[in-house]
Amino acid sequence: MSTLGWKLLVVEDDIPLGKFLSRELGRKDFEVTVAADGKLACAQMDSVAYDLCLMDLNLPDLDGRDLLKRVRSIHPDVPVMILSGRNRTQDLVQALEDGADDFLSKPFSFQELVARLRCLLRRNASPQPPRGLRIPDLTVIPEEYAVFRGQRRIELTPREFGILQYLMNNLGRVVSRQMLMEEVWHTPYDTSTNIVDVYMKYLRDKIDGGEERKLICTVRGVGYRLRYEEQ
16 A cells, blocks of 8 residues: 555545545545445445545445445455444444444544544554464464464454454553553543453453463453463
């Protein structure tokens, strides 16, 4: 991905807003394609390699949540930013759980939008971890989105995979809930939600369920650690 000419798909049924975003983002080194509904967006993403998707949730033909889940399942490496008039906390949390990388409510600051888009692109352009991250009995292959516990392949959601990969990249280090929220969800930590703990339970059930040796440890009052010492 080059630093100029980022390919951006904007999924927005508000025609004037779509034209505004196309024009103004085009002046900020983005190559913008606008799709007015979810079905058009799917067709575009199946034919063009986009660097980022900016989408509304209120869409005709295909609901924004359904589109988000489809994009995340078929194009897991494409960052998705939600730009929506839905501004309740539960809307934000649900979008992040469905796989969005960021969420900006309408009305919005154009300068903030550009800054957030560029932040997502920088993060996505960061060097990938080496192939085949391993600790005893656990293997993570980022390029293939694959996880193995021994010979057992484990199916993870994108969010669960992101948490595990972050833990693998910080072996021996205790990572806090704030760190996980900021690095995996890419949003400021909200003490009023237990979303990190919920996803850690999901991940533990899949990684450690039925295993004598537990790999994911809780450091009480601090956070979590992936153990790697030989036993």
